[in-house]
Structures are given as C-alpha cells and as structure tokens.
Amino acid sequence: xxxxxxxxxxxxxxxxxxxxxxxxxxxxxxxxxxxxxxxxxxxxxxxxxxxxxxxxxxxxxxxxxxxxxxxxxxxxxxxxxxxxxxxxxxxxxxxxxxxxxxxxxxxxx
Amino acid sequence: xxxxxxxxxxxxxxxxxxxxxxxxxxxxxxxxxxxxxxxxxxxxxxxxxxxxxxxxxxxxxxxxxxxxxxxxxxxxxxxxxxxxxxxxxxxxxxxxxxxxxxxxxxxxxxxxxxxxxxxxxxxxxxxxxxxxxxxxxxxxxxxxxxxxxxxxxxxxxxxxxxxxx
Numbered sequence: 672x673x674x675x676x677x678x679x680x681x682x683x684x685x686x687x688x689x690x691x692x693x694x695x696x697x698x699x700x701x702x703x704x705x706x707x708x709x710x711x712x713x714x715x716x717x718x719x720x721x722x723x724x725x726x727x728x729x730x731x732x733x734x735x736x737x738x739x740x741x742x743x744x745x746x747x748x749x750x751x752x753x754x755x756x757x758x759x760x761x762x763x764x765x766x767x768x769x770x771x772x773x774x775x776x777x778x779x780x
Numbered sequence: 781x782x783x784x785x786x787x788x789x790x791x792x793x794x795x796x797x798x799x800x801x802x803x804x805x806x807x808x809x810x811x812x813x814x815x816x817x818x819x820x821x822x823x824x825x826x827x828x829x830x831x832x833x834x835x836x837x838x839x840x841x842x843x844x845x846x847x848x849x850x851x852x853x854x855x856x857x858x859x860x861x862x863x864x865x866x867x868x869x870x871x872x873x874x875x876x877x878x879x880x881x882x883x884x885x886x887x888x889x890x891x892x893x894x895x896x897x898x899x900x901x902x903x904x905x906x907x908x909x910x911x912x913x914x915x916x917x918x919x920x921x922x923x924x925x926x927x928x929x930x931x932x933x934x935x936x937x938x939x940x941x942x943x944x945x
Binding site for chain 2 (some may be wrong): 696699707718747761
C-alpha cells in the first residue's frame with residue numbers, strides 16, 4: 672500500500688510513552704491545582720487524550736486495530752461525559768453564580 | 781527529518797498543555813487546550829491512524845472544545861473569580877504530579893529493553909477501511925451500545941440544563 676507512511680519505523684515506542692506520561696501528569700497537576708470547574712473538566716479531557724495517544728501508539732506498533740477502536744469508543748464516552756458535565760456546571764453556576772469548586776460543598780453532610 | 785517532525789509536534793503539545801494548566805484566564809486556557817488537541821491529531825497522523833486523526837479534529841477540537849468555549853463565554857467569568865489556593869496546597873499539587881511522573885517513567889524504564897518490532901506497517905491498520913471492517917464485524921454490539929449512551933447523555937444534559945426540573 673503506497674499511501675501509508677513509514678514514519679513510525681524511525682521513532683522508538685518509548686518516545687510516545689514518555690510524551691503521553693508527561694501529558695497525563697500535566698492533567699493530574701491541573702486537577703490538583705486549579706479551582707475553576709471548567710478547567711478541571713478540561714484537565715480530565717487532557718488525561719483521556721494522553722491515554723488515547725498511548726493506545727493508538729501501541730496499536731500502530733503492533734499492527735493490531737483493536738486499540739484504535741478502543742480510542743474511538745473512549746472518544747464517544749468522553750463526548751457524552753462532557754455534555755453532561757458542562758450541563759451540571761451551568762446548573763451550578765445558575766445556583767451559586769460561580770464555578771469555583773471550593774464553594775461547592777453543599778453536598779457535605 | 782521524521783524525528784524532527786515528532787519533536788516539533790510533541791513540543792507543541794507539551795507547551796500548550798503547560799500553558800493550559802497554568803494560565804490564569806480560563807478562556808486562554810481552553811484555547812490552548814485546542815492547540816493540544818490539534819497536535820495530538822498530528823501525532824495520530826504520524827502514527828498512520830488517519831481515521832483517529834480526523835475523528836480527533838471533528839469530535840475533540842471541533843465539538844467538545846467549542847462546547848467548552850460556549851459554556852465559558854455564556855457564564856461570563858471574571859479573571860479574579862478564581863479564589864487563591866494557599867502555597868502549601870500548590871506545592872503539594874505540583875509535588876504529587878511530579879512524583880507520579882517520575883513513578884510512571886521509572887516503571888516504563890524497566891521494560892525499555894524489549895523493543896517492540898514495528899510489524900505490519902504496510903497493511904495500514906489505521907485506515908478507515910480497515911477500522912470500519914473491524915468495527916462492524918467484531919465491535920457491532922459496543923457500537924450500538926455507544927449510540928444508546930449518547931442518547932442517554934443528550935437526555936441527561938437537557939434534563940439537568942432545564943431551569944425548573
């Protein structure tokens with residue numbers, strides 16, 4: 672097949688592992704540091720994306736398509752999750768006029 | 781040349797992710813997250829996963845990020861809206877993430893020796909034709925269940941977003 676590039680033969684798999692680890696830890700750091708609920712949801716998206724990248728890399732290097740289909744299903748779930756999560760954030764903003772997670776302690780006991 | 785391309789895209793992804801985590805203004809943070817999504821789409825193209833690259837651009841960079849921006853602009857947040865965390869908590873957050881990174885990289889360093897040989901690159905496993913064949917042969921049931929999940933998500937978002945339940 673002529674249209675497939677042979678790029679991945681010159682890159683070790685370790686590079687993709689390191690890159691996705693760095694992205695995942697940046698997402699964890701964002702969840703721990705930030706207080707804006709929208710940004711925290713974005714950090715969860717970043718973590719999902721790093722795992723997607725790792726799955727696609729392993730799938731491409733092993734020549735097996737199952738990992739890439741798993742990435743596809745993760746994207747579907749992420750889309751549904753973001754729709755519901757942003758609706759929840761909008762509802763919280765309507766009730767409290769803020770998206771700061773440090774004042775969302777209304778469920779506490 | 782190939783390695784240069786990889787490092788360029790990887791640097792773009794990491795730099796925009798760092799800016800996303802540390803930016804004060806949430807609008808700029810989300811815009812920088814869009815750059816991260818696009819660079820991950822570039823990574824998919826480099827990995828011969830063209831289908832995933834297109835889906836990444838359409839779903840993540842297109843739909844999800846636009847939804848984020850829409851909500852962010854609708855809520856009309858001020859920059860000083862974000863309350864300050866004290867320095868101890870900030871230090872603990874950065875320290876924990878750093879330790880996690882060191883741990884993950886250390887775990888993967890142990891398996892560094894067994895290189896995975898790149899095989900079957902000529903079959904083009906990430907092309908839409910092959911993935912579609914796989915999807916509608918072995919993964920039909922999860923595909924249909926995903927449609928039910930999306931439907932439930934739509935109904936849930938509408939119900940939560942309504943003014944009076």
